[in-house]
Amino acid sequence: MLPLMQPVPLAEVSPSLRLRIIGAAGAGFPSPAQDWEEDAINLAELLRLNRAGSFVFRISGTSMIEAGINDHDVVVVDRDRNPMPGHIVIAVVDGGFVCRQLVARDGVPYLEARNARQNYAPTIAADPVEVWGVVRASVRDFLR
Known part of the structure; x- marks a missing residue:
């Protein structure tokens, strides 16, 4: 378990941070959305x-890999939800x-890991x- 660190609020992210969209990249069958003409997105x-x-938060560990969250991924967390x-x-x-899935069994809430290979x-x-x-949301650096 990592020591309790202070999370960083993101309300002051620069609104000018924009990433240019080069084009649509197919990951299956062609889509009519490929005609999408937006040329930049604001990541924030x-x-x-x-x-x-x-x-x-940056995730440390493999307890949530079956939920699609891997070691070193960055997750966006809402405190007001x-x-x-x-x-x-x-x-x-x-x-x-810790990052876990909230589940309820017989009305009792539990936090469960999502990695069947390890006994959490x-x-x-x-x-x-x-x-x-x-x-x-989560963000992954595939080259890490």
């Missing part, structure tokens, strides 16, 4: 990072942040566990 707008309740069963969340457990025990999502925020 795309990921909705300009909200006061949005934060980012109500966590519901099925959501991937950031929680404070034993003084450190579910954590009951009650005191002293705090669900800190809901993961909304």
Whole structure:
């Protein structure tokens, strides 16, 4: 478990940060959306990072690989979203942040890892566990 670090708010990301779109890249059958003419995107707008309740975390470890979140991925977390069963969340457990899926069994909330290859025990999502925020998006560096 990593020590509890202070998350960084993203509300002050520069609105001028724009990435140029070169073109559509097919990942299956051709799509009518390939005629899309937007030539630049604002990454902060795309990921909705300009909200006061949005934060980012870098993931450390492989406990969530079956949820599509890998070691070193960056996740966007909303503090102002109500966590519901099925959501991937950031929680404070034993003084450190963890990324887990919130599930409910017989009305009892649990935090569960999503890696069948490793034996992670579910954590009951009650005191002293705090669900800190809901993961909304992830970003992966494929060359890392």
